[in-house]
Amino acid sequence: MLDYDEEAERYDASRGGEPRAAAAARAVLDLVPDGASRLLDVACGTGIVTRRIAAGRAGLRVTGVDLAAAMARQAAVRLPGAVVRADCRRLPFREAEFDAVSSVWLLHLAQSDADVGAIVAECARVLRPGGVYVTTVDKAAAHNVGSDIDAVLASRPPRAARDEAARVESHAAAHGLVPAGRARFPGRGQGRSPRRTIADLRRGWFMTLPPGEPLAEDFAARLTRLPDQDRPRPDPWFTLLAFRKPAHGRSPVVPSGSESAK
Numbered sequence: 001m002l003d004y005d006e007e008a009e010r011y012d013a014s015r016g017g018e019p020r021a022a023a024a025a026r027a028v029l030d031l032v033p034d035g036a037s038r039l040l041d042v043a044c045g046t047g048i049v050t051r052r053i054a055a056g057r058a059g060l061r062v063t064g065v066d067l068a069a070a071m072a073r074q075a076a077v078r079l080p081g082a083v084v085r086a087d088c089r090r091l092p093f094r095e096a097e098f099d100a101v102s103s104v105w106l107l108h109l110a111q112s113d114a115d116v117g118a119i120v121a122e123c124a125r126v127l128r129p130g131g132v133y134v135t136t137v138d139k140a141a142a143h144n145v146g147s148d149i150d151a152v153l154a155s156r157p158p159r160a161a162r163d164e165a166a167r168v169e170s171h172a173a174a175h176g177l178v179p180a181g182r183a184r185f186p187g188r189g190q191g192r193s194p195r196r197t198i199a200d201l202r203r204g205w206f207m208t209l210p211p212g213e214p215l216a217e218d219f220a221a222r223l224t225r226l227p228d229q230d231r232p233r234p235d236p237w238f239t240l241l242a243f244r245k246p247a248h249g250r251s252p253v254v255p256s257g258s259e260s261a262k
Helices: 004-011 019-031 048-053 069-078 113-125 148-153 164-176 193-200 212-226
Strands: 038-042 060-066 083-085 098-103 126-139 178-186 237-244
Touching: 004 098, 019 048, 019 178, 019 237, 038 113, 048 060, 048 069, 060 069, 069 083, 083 212, 098 113, 113 126, 126 148, 148 193, 148 212, 148 237, 164 237, 193 212
Parallel strands: 038 060, 038 098, 060 083, 098 126
Antiparallel strands: 126 237, 178 237
């Protein structure tokens, strides 16, 4: 796995920067009820998305939390006084403290299914009854856009998708959360080129292909033979799912602008 303290300085530039952050924040806010006054962004990273969530809704107080010290420092510059360093499996907040909780590009990084369950459990715990938890799912699948790069990488060793939608839905249900909507947004600026993919391979982006392994270099050699080495292929499209914590004796709150869960 990448070291996110080392990754912090180049994180934004290597992942679509402000355009991608803007698309993610808009999609999160589309799933957050209008009456929400406090939102917790779990694994906020550099705060590039978190800041846009805060700026995108008047009256919404946003707190960010991240474990990586270098990430949290950058986020604190963007959201002074509103960033906490902590493990998302043990959030340092009271039960039912937030009206909404978001976790963008987090669950796919979990090392085990138990960790996914622990994260979802904590997000549910700090969420008030009637509140909404919003999270990305199926991140790895989103990057497969059917390009020639994907065809080369199709035979790489598989890795369990910790953020598979059905898996996340199961954990949410186990902690009393019910489906409340979904949204999709483009990963602007994240379309891969062959040359960029080779660089990512060699710095450990693909977790089943550690840098320096002969298999990683074999994939790199095959990628060098593709045409248009610097032309980005299509951007991925990411999926967000929303889950509501039922409020006793109240009707379900489904965010306006969301797509009802099937």
